[in-house]
Amino acid sequence: FLRDVLAAGYRGPLSLEIFNDEFRSAPARRIARDGLRGLVWAEEGAGVAPAPPAPPVLSGIEFVEFAVDDAAGEELGAFLGTLGFRVAGRHRSKAVTLHRNGDVNLVLNAEPDSAASERFEQHGPCVCALGFRVDDPERALARAEAMLSPTFRERTGEGERRIPAVRAPDGTLIYLVEATDAATRRIWEDDFHLEESAPAEPPGRFGGVDHVAQALTADMMDSFSLFYRAVFGLEPDAQWELPDPYGLVRSRAFTGGGGSVRLPLNTSESGRTGTGRFVSAFAGAGVHHIAFCTADAAAAAEAAAGRGAPLLDIPGNYYEDLGARLGLEDEALADLRHHHLLFDRGAAGGTFRHAYTLPFQDRFFLEIAERAGGYDGFGAANAGARMAAQQRPQRR
CATH class of the missing domain: 3.10.180.10 (2,3-Dihydroxybiphenyl 1,2-Dioxygenase, domain 1)
Known part of the structure; x- marks a missing residue:
C-alpha cells in the first residue's frame, strides 16, 4: 500500500494512529519506539531512500549465556554435565566459564558488576544473552541502530575481542559474532584460557x-x-x-x-x-x-x-x-x-x-x-x- 501511495507522488509525512487498549496501557517509550521502528521498516519495504543497511546473513547461534552467581553456576554446571557438557575454558579476566558439547557453547557468567549480574539480581539464574553468527557485525549493528534498537558494548580486558550487542525488547543481549571458517581465529581463543585437550566426543554429540x-x-x-x-x-x-x-x-x-x-x-x-x-x-x-x-x-x-x-x-x-x-x-x-x-x-x-x-x-x-x-x-x-x-x- 505505501509503495503504491509513494509511486502516485505522495511526499508528505507518515504517521501512526493507535486504536489498541493494550498499546495504550503499555509503557509509552516502548510503544513509541516500536511505532517509529515500524515506520522506518515500512519505508525500507517501500524503497524510500536512504535505505538502512541490509539485514545480516545469519548462520546459527554461536552461544547461549546464563546469568549466575557462584552457587548457581556450580549447580548449573553440574546439571549441564549430565547432558555431556564439559568445562572447555575459563575467561581471561572475568568470572565466566565456557561449557561445551560438540558444537554447542554455553557460557556461565558470574562476573560482579556486569550486565549478567544485573540480570541475575532481577531474575535469578536465567539466560541473559544469545550470540548470533552474522556475516558482518558492524553492518548488523548499524542496521540495529537505524531500527532504533539500543546497543551495548561490554568492557573488555587487554587482548580480548570487543563484540557488539543489541538489546531485545526484554533487555536480553544479542551479541553479533562474526561467522568464521575453520582457518579463522574464533572468539573463544581470544577471550578464554581453553582446555588444552578435549576428551572423546560423547554419544549423541x-x-x-x-x-x-x-x-x-x-x-x-x-x-x-x-x-x-x-x-x-x-x-x-x-x-x-x-x-x-x-x-x-x-x-x-x-x-x-x-x-x-x-x-x-x-x-x-x-x-x-x-x-x-x-x-x-x-x-x-x-x-x-x-x-x-x-x-x-x-x-x-x-x-x-x-x-x-x-x-x-x-x-x-x-x-x-x-x-x-x-x-x-x-x-x-x-x-x-x-x-x-x-x-x-x-x-x-x-x-x-x-x-x-x-x-x-x-x-x-x-x-x-x-x-x-x-x-x-x-x-x-x-x-x-x-x-x-x-x-x-x-x-x-
Whole structure:
C-alpha cells in the first residue's frame, strides 16, 4: 500500500494512529519506539531512500549465556554435565566459564558488576544473552541502530575481542559474532584460557543449538515480532495454539539463516499455564527452554540418563495414542518410551524425535532434538503431552 501511495507522488509525512487498549496501557517509550521502528521498516519495504543497511546473513547461534552467581553456576554446571557438557575454558579476566558439547557453547557468567549480574539480581539464574553468527557485525549493528534498537558494548580486558550487542525488547543481549571458517581465529581463543585437550566426543554429540524458546507476556509479542523481523530479517511461521492442562499457549516461531536460527515465542493469557507461571514468577519475558540438535536422540538420551540427567517421564498413554495415530510398530514405540522420547512426523514425511529434562530450579529446561528427512517443525503435536507431563510429579 505505501509503495503504491509513494509511486502516485505522495511526499508528505507518515504517521501512526493507535486504536489498541493494550498499546495504550503499555509503557509509552516502548510503544513509541516500536511505532517509529515500524515506520522506518515500512519505508525500507517501500524503497524510500536512504535505505538502512541490509539485514545480516545469519548462520546459527554461536552461544547461549546464563546469568549466575557462584552457587548457581556450580549447580548449573553440574546439571549441564549430565547432558555431556564439559568445562572447555575459563575467561581471561572475568568470572565466566565456557561449557561445551560438540558444537554447542554455553557460557556461565558470574562476573560482579556486569550486565549478567544485573540480570541475575532481577531474575535469578536465567539466560541473559544469545550470540548470533552474522556475516558482518558492524553492518548488523548499524542496521540495529537505524531500527532504533539500543546497543551495548561490554568492557573488555587487554587482548580480548570487543563484540557488539543489541538489546531485545526484554533487555536480553544479542551479541553479533562474526561467522568464521575453520582457518579463522574464533572468539573463544581470544577471550578464554581453553582446555588444552578435549576428551572423546560423547554419544549423541550436539551439533548446535536447534532452537531457543521464549515465554512472553501477551503485550510483548508484537514488540518481539517487530524486533526480530525488522532488525534481523527473521520470518514468522504459522501460529500454533498449544493445549496446556490449564489453558491455551499461543506459539509462533521466527526463523532465519536457512533454519540455523529458530526462535519460538510463547504467550498465554492464563496465569496457570506453564508459560503463564514462568512469566509471572520470574518478572516477565525470558528463555524457558533451549533445544540442542543431534544426529541420534536415542544415543544422546541414553548417555544423559547414564549420567543421571533428570529426563522428563512421558505418560504411557502418549505412546498408545502415538501408535494409533501414526501407525508405529510396538518395537519402535518401546524404544521411544525407553529413551523418554516423543515423536512427530511432518506433512512431507520428515521426522522429529525429542526428549526434555526437568526444569533447572523450576525455571528453564533443556531439550534433545533430532530432525530427519527435512522436518522443519517443533513437535507441536507433542506439546500437550509434554506440558501435561510437566504438571505431574516426577522422579528426580
